[in-house]
Amino acid sequence: MVKSRKKYTPLLILGFFGLLMFYMGIINHYYFRTFVFDYGNYNFAFWDYSHLRISSIPTYPGNFLQDHYSYTLFYFVPIYWLFNWLTGTYTLILIQNTLIILAGWYSYKIIQSKTDNYYLSIGALLYYFLLLGRYTTFACDVNLAVISACFIPIFLYYFQQKQYLLSFIILILSLFSRENIPIWFIFIFIVLILQHRKDKKAVLLSVGGIAISLLYFIILFKVLIPSVETEEKQFTLFNYSALGADPAEALKYVIKNPIETIKLFFINHLHNPQFDGIKTEFYWVYLTSGGILLLFRPQFLIWFIPIVAQKVLNDAPIRWGILTYYSIEVVTLLPISVFLTISSFKSDKLQKILTWVVCLTAFSMTIHKMDRSNRVVPGSFVPQKEKFFYKGFYQSPYRLRATHKLLEQIPPDAKVSASEDFFTHLSQRFHIYFFPEVRDAEYIVFSVYDNYFLKSHTENEAARNDYLLNPDWELIDSEFPVFLMRKRKDSGQNQQKATTPLTAAPPESSFCNFEHIDLLTNSVRFNNGLIISTKEALTKDIQRSGNNSLKLTQNNRFSKAITPKNLARFNYLEAMVWVYGENIKDAHIVTKSKGYFYFQSNTVQQKDNLGWKQIRISCWIPENTAKQNFQLYLWNAGNSPLYFDDFELSIKKINLKKH
Numbered sequence: 001m002v003k004s005r006k007k008y009t010p011l012l013i014l015g016f017f018g019l020l021m022f023y024m025g026i027i028n029h030y031y032f033r034t035f036v037f038d039y040g041n042y043n044f045a046f047w048d049y050s051h052l053r054i055s056s057i058p059t060y061p062g063n064f065l066q067d068h069y070s071y072t073l074f075y076f077v078p079i080y081w082l083f084n085w086l087t088g089t090y091t092l093i094l095i096q097n098t099l100i101i102l103a104g105w106y107s108y109k110i111i112q113s114k115t116d117n118y119y120l121s122i123g124a125l126l127y128y129f130l131l132l133g134r135y136t137t138f139a140c141d142v143n144l145a146v147i148s149a150c151f152i153p154i155f156l157y158y159f160q161q162k163q164y165l166l167s168f169i170i171l172i173l174s175l176f177s178r179e180n181i182p183i184w185f186i187f188i189f190i191v192l193i194l195q196h197r198k199d200k201k202a203v204l205l206s207v208g209g210i211a212i213s214l215l216y217f218i219i220l221f222k223v224l225i226p227s228v229e230t231e232e233k234q235f236t237l238f239n240y241s242a243l244g245a246d247p248a249e250a251l252k253y254v255i256k257n258p259i260e261t262i263k264l265f266f267i268n269h270l271h272n273p274q275f276d277g278i279k280t281e282f283y284w285v286y287l288t289s290g291g292i293l294l295l296f297r298p299q300f301l302i303w304f305i306p307i308v309a310q311k312v313l314n315d316a317p318i319r320w321g322i323l324t325y326y327s328i329e330v331v332t333l334l335p336i337s338v339f340l341t342i343s344s345f346k347s348d349k350l351q352k353i354l355t356w357v358v359c360l361t362a363f364s365m366t367i368h369k370m371d372r373s374n375r376v377v378p379g380s381f382v383p384q385k386e387k388f389f390y391k392g393f394y395q396s397p398y399r400l401r402a403t404h405k406l407l408e409q410i411p412p413d414a415k416v417s418a419s420e421d422f423f424t425h426l427s428q429r430f431h432i433y434f435f436p437e438v439r440d441a442e443y444i445v446f447s448v449y450d451n452y453f454l455k456s457h458t459e460n461e462a463a464r465n466d467y468l469l470n471p472d473w474e475l476i477d478s479e480f481p482v483f484l485m486r487k488r489k490d491s492g493q494n495q496q497k498a499t500t501p502l503t504a505a506p507p508e509s510s511f512c513n514f515e516h517i518d519l520l521t522n523s524v525r526f527n528n529g530l531i532i533s534t535k536e537a538l539t540k541d542i543q544r545s546g547n548n549s550l551k552l553t554q555n556n557r558f559s560k561a562i563t564p565k566n567l568a569r570f571n572y573l574e575a576m577v578w579v580y581g582e583n584i585k586d587a588h589i590v591t592k593s594k595g596y597f598y599f600q601s602n603t604v605q606q607k608d609n610l611g612w613k614q615i616r617i618s619c620w621i622p623e624n625t626a627k628q629n630f631q632l633y634l635w636n637a638g639n640s641p642l643y644f645d646d647f648e649l650s651i652k653k654i655n656l657k658k659h
Contacts, residue, residue, distance in 0.1 A: 009122055010121070013125050017129035018104075021097040024138050024388050025138065028138060029090055029093055029424065032398055032425070033384065035420065036059055036423045038141065039140075039141035040427045042142050044428070045064035046080065047428035059434045066228050066235070070144050071176040071177070075173065076091075076095055079091065079095060084428075093141065096142045099147055103128075106154045107128050107153045109121075110124075117343060121339075123342075123355035124335045125335075130362040131331040132322060132362075135366065135386050136322060137324065138386050139382045139386055150332070153336065155167050159205075175212070175213065175216050179220060180307075182213040184303070185209060186213045189207070189210045190303070191299055192206045194299045264312070264313050265309070265313070266279060266280075270315070274317075278320040279312050281375070282311070282312070282322055285369060286327070286330055290334065290338045290362060293342065294338065294341055303333060303337075322375075397595060397597075398421075402479045404425075406478075413430075416431065416432055416443045417432075417443070418432065418444075418446065420452065436460065441487070442487050446464060447481045447482050447483075457599045457603075457619070473487055474486055474487075480623060481620060507650045507652035508564075508565075508566065510526045511647070511648050512524070512649075513548075514538055514546070514645060522534055528565060530563075532550070532634075537559070541643075542580055543645055548645075554636070557635060563629075563630055564630075566651075570621060571652075571653055571654055573591065575589050575618075575648065576648045577614065577646065578614050580610075586636055586637045586638030587615055587634070588636075588637055591617060593622050597622050599619050600617070601616065603616060632649070
């Protein structure tokens with residue numbers, strides 16, 4: 001009975017966490033949470049490679065090979081032809097999570113074969129799936145860094161088992177998988193030399209591995225990467241200005257300035273206080289989660305040097321810490337390193353205690369950091385993708401089944417322009433564009449709440465409305481807030497543009513010039529009674545009309561939040577306010593409600609002769625607004641005072657005809 005339990009325990013652990021990995025990846029995609037960058041681009045490249053093409057990526061200049069010199073997606077082309085008819089745009093998610101599970105299993109096998117200790121091998125497998133970085137990775141959907149890291153435990157296992165041919169094959173696949181892998185393998189082989197120093201063959205093969213890795217690294221950066229660069233698309237992933245402009249300069253700097261290089265591992269080398277504490281948080285999380293034990297076997301610290309260096313020496317602070325996939329290499333090697341260290345202690349009791357301790361601390365740290373308030377950079381945490389026990393993980397702004405059915409109306413070979421949430425689901429085609437780029441698209445699909453992040457909300461809204469009101473396009477289906485449009489076959493013949501949408505009822509407007517003061521409640525009201533401010537926030541120093549304006553400062557940044565009356569009868573809102581001050585860009589109109597709805601605008605629409613500027617926001621009103629607690633307010637995001645006057649609000653009902 002005991003033997004049977006021991007036999008099935010690792011399979012149960014692997015099965016439970018394996019299902020969790022698949023579940024999280026599939027749910028994120030099904031719920032329309034996968035991103036154009038990177039999953040949409042990966043899906044396009046995967047489809048493109050599978051059709052024996054290397055085409056330009058639809059979202060940036062150049063092809064996928066120019067962005068990452070990696071052959072990884074080519075490895076899986078046979079899987080595309082075997083399964084993609086069934087799995088579609090989920091294929092890469094399934095491949096990546098299969099590799100994650102496989103790497104976990106090989107980590108278990110390494111500890112099992114090295115120690116012949118049931119508790120240590122089970123502990124290593126459990127620990128592998130408890131580390132924080134295993135879950136933050138879901139923020140990025142699919143990434144080459146995650147896939148390439150999975151090769152490492154497989155390589156180590158076969159090298160340890162002296163199956164050198166298999167380990168050599170895995171080495172080659174790894175080297176070709178990502179640009180950082182050759183340098184990482186140099187340090188991995190150094191550790192292997194120390195581990196197998198009494199095995200002459202293993203040492204010689206490790207020295208050969210160092211030579212192969214170094215040679216490929218030189219060829220990669222001197223020959224292969226330059227061979228695919230163009231004037232429009234240069235290799236941009238070496239971003240280590242503190243070290244130099246390229247790997248050669250970086251190596252010279254490290255050799256000449258070893259002390260300064262070590263300091264860079266710990267200090268905020270960009271000298272921007274906003275990024276203080278990010279590196280410290282990374283070290284704290286993984287040292288507390290068991291990494292501190294490596295001080296007892298410092299040889300294992302060696303193979304962490306390049307993967308930590310690529311994180312914390314980079315010019316992008318997002319890479320320094322615990323966000324997204326930027327710790328994936330660390331969490332891949334940490335289980336092997338920690339449990340080989342634990343196995344070096346002679347006391348069986350101590351080994352069991354440490355196994356429990358590192359698993360509990362890893363679990364506790366993961367839960368702790370899944371709380372946004374416990375993070376140094378809380379804004380970049382994506383709980384609805386990473387935190388499977390968070391209620392938001394199971395919520396979506398869309399009617400899921402109906403929205404997927406809507407997308408199925410688009411022919412598989414049609415030219416499509418899609419907004420962020422739908423791009424990844426439609427990316428396996430030759431012509432796919434990231435809305436508001438349309439080009440020669442035959443179909444457009446977007447959510448009115450799904451903005452292209454490089455453009456303002458106002459620009460996104462204007463682009464959507466341009467097509468909704470364009471007679472060359474017809475609305476063939478909608479599942480609010482999603483609209484599916486098709487280009488008319490006779491497009492171009494009707495040149496008359498619609499200027500206003502059809503309305504079922506006249507718009508309802510209200511106005512506030514900050515002169516209507518209710519002395520009983522000490523409040524400032526719109527002409528329809530909505531309260532926008534208190535009397536104390538008014539000033540007579542500067543005004544556009546009348547005697548007063550609303551003054552917002554760094555100590556009083558927000559107006560009162562208002563909810564327009566009779567909102568359930570309408571579906572579209574426009575608000576405009578005049579602003580005066582030193583930094584008008586800090587003035588915002590904000591609309592928000594519960595869930596996913598939050599928009600702000602500081603777009604200037606017009607100016608007057610007195611120096612006042614009018615900012616404007618327009619948006620579709622969420623359904624069930626009474627339940628969603630819809631709010632609109634003014635915000636001064638800066639430190640200089642801003643003055644607001646002549647606030648106009650209009651809500652209306654828009655009816656768009658389906659064809």
